[in-house]
Amino acid sequence: MATILVNDTVRLRVKFVNGEGDSQVEVTPQSVLIQIYNPSNTIIVSTAPTQLTGSEYYYDFTPATAGNYRVSFTGILSNNTTINVNQQIYVSTPTQDYRPTVVLKEDEIIFFAPDIEPVYLDPELLLPYFPDTSLLELGEFVYTYSTEIKGIYNLLDDEDGSHVPFIALEYIRAATCCEMTRVYGNGGDDELSVRLGDLSITNKNLPRNTLSRANATTWCQIAAMLRKEMLTAKTGMKAVQPKGLPAMPTIGAGRNMDPYTGLSVYYTPRDLYGPTAIQTPDQNPIPERGIRRYD
Secondary structure, three states, rough: OOOOOOOOEEEEEEOOOEOOOOEEEOOOEEEEEEEEOOOOOOOEEEEEEOOOOOOOEEEEOOOOOOOOEEEEEEEEOOOOOEEEEEEEEEEEEEOOOOOOOOOOOOHHHOOOOOOOOOOOOHHHHOOOOOOOOHHHHHHHHHHHHHHHHHHOOOOOOOOOOOOOOOOHHHHHHHHHHHHHHHOOOOOOOEEEEEEOOOEEEEHHHHHOOOOOOOHHHOOOOOOOOHHHHHHHOOOOOOOOOOOOOOOEEOOOOOOOOOOOOEEEOOHHHHHHHHOOOOOOOOEEEEEOOOOOOOO
């Protein structure tokens, strides 16, 4: 509203609507009452405004003193439902502008992140670990790793995090903290040394060949371990296929049949070439395996 001075006539307008879903529908009240309160919170006007249309009304008001005036429109529908519309006007003098008593002491910047979805972990749970950061920065990392979890477990779009496995939530927590330690350096030091006189204590983060819950010490190591466990739990043993070996004929029923299992055994060089034959390498380039079919 533009600046209003004392003794100026200002037209106060109102439109009555009713919200239905995401849209608003104009309604026609049976009766409308306007009440105006002066800066001392005393009613100075209580009357029926003038009707413009079925849902719009107005009242011309002329303030006599400077200050904050409160205007209240009350509409009563046919089903006795009441709709209240409140607004405030600030009246100034030609020599001094009236200012509200409640103002911002400094500029405030508000960030919105409407497209960050899914977020399976509340970023406020990680704020005590990194009080210098913002919820938006934490939320971006939580969103990144929540998207990874969604792909690993093939979660639906309507998943809100209530049915996500506990190990996945812990991975999101650890991975987000790992990213934050790279920025703020809280808890991610590779070496910590304490020296008191001749006593020296050094705690080093040595490389590990096998990472597990027992030897993980930093957020990044915990995240790597949890991710490894999740991926391992989703995979199974592949079908085992024997390495291709040269085919060797076997003997059917006869003297080379095993009497206990009923299975035939492989030929031996003695069976193939005779008891006195000498086998050269070019005849059998593959060394003898020395095993039976049933071993």
